[in-house]
Amino acid sequence: MNSFKALTKEELKQMSDSKETKTIKKGESIFKEGDRVNGVFCVREGVSKLTKMSDNGRDQIVKLAAKGEVLGQRSVITSEKTNLSATALEDMQVCFIPKTHIESSLQNNAFFTNAVLKHMANDLKFADDTIRNMAQKTVLQRLAETLLYLDKNFGNDDEGYLKLVLTRADIADVVGTATELLIRTLTKLKKTQVISTDGKRIKLEDKKALYNMAEGI
Numbered sequence: 001m002n003s004f005k006a007l008t009k010e011e012l013k014q015m016s017d018s019k020e021t022k023t024i025k026k027g028e029s030i031f032k033e034g035d036r037v038n039g040v041f042c043v044r045e046g047v048s049k050l051t052k053m054s055d056n057g058r059d060q061i062v063k064l065a066a067k068g069e070v071l072g073q074r075s076v077i078t079s080e081k082t083n084l085s086a087t088a089l090e091d092m093q094v095c096f097i098p099k100t101h102i103e104s105s106l107q108n109n110a111f112f113t114n115a116v117l118k119h120m121a122n123d124l125k126f127a128d129d130t131i132r133n134m135a136q137k138t139v140l141q142r143l144a145e146t147l148l149y150l151d152k153n154f155g156n157d158d159e160g161y162l163k164l165v166l167t168r169a170d171i172a173d174v175v176g177t178a179t180e181l182l183i184r185t186l187t188k189l190k191k192t193q194v195i196s197t198d199g200k201r202i203k204l205e206d207k208k209a210l211y212n213m214a215e216g217i
Helices: 009-018 073-078 099-108 110-136 139-154 168-175 179-191 207-214
Strands: 020-024 029-031 039-045 048-053 059-065 085-088 092-098 195-198 201-204
Touching: 009 092, 009 099, 039 073, 039 099, 048 168, 059 168, 073 099, 073 110, 092 099, 099 110, 139 168, 139 179, 139 201, 139 207, 168 179, 179 195
Parallel strands: none
Antiparallel strands: 020 092, 029 085, 039 092, 048 059, 048 085, 195 201
């Protein structure tokens, strides 16, 4: 959901006039946990991972943000340091909109304020669901969910493989497990022909089986 759709044409023009377009290379940071951001980042092209450092020093990927997503809204509105890190998973184009324009629209446009609050509420629900899944679901269930999520949200390439290619470590960080256990679980799915692989690429051969796994059926 993009809160900026609730802005007036004049507000959009002001933000467009003030925005700064940036190229973020694969692996580069957009912002780090604990930073103070003076504006929001709109994803124009590419995908980033939003991560949270856990108590054991491991990054947990809490969300993948693609084209149309807005990053940093919560920190701008609350004037707090960022509680997540954002890192490019591939080369990205983002536009940066200064905080002053966001604050002005929050004060003068009730529709925009409402849209931002709904966006934050959705993020909280997503975080609650992630926490519950981590506590209640097995690694196999969470991996099946993750593969189906990647298929639904990012699609496939011309050969039928998942278009968004993640490292095994990144998939493990999404699932919330050790890389070694993630690789063993992928191998089990390959042996039962639920998935096939080509290097880092993954193809979903039996989506129904994955859905049943994700639901614990």
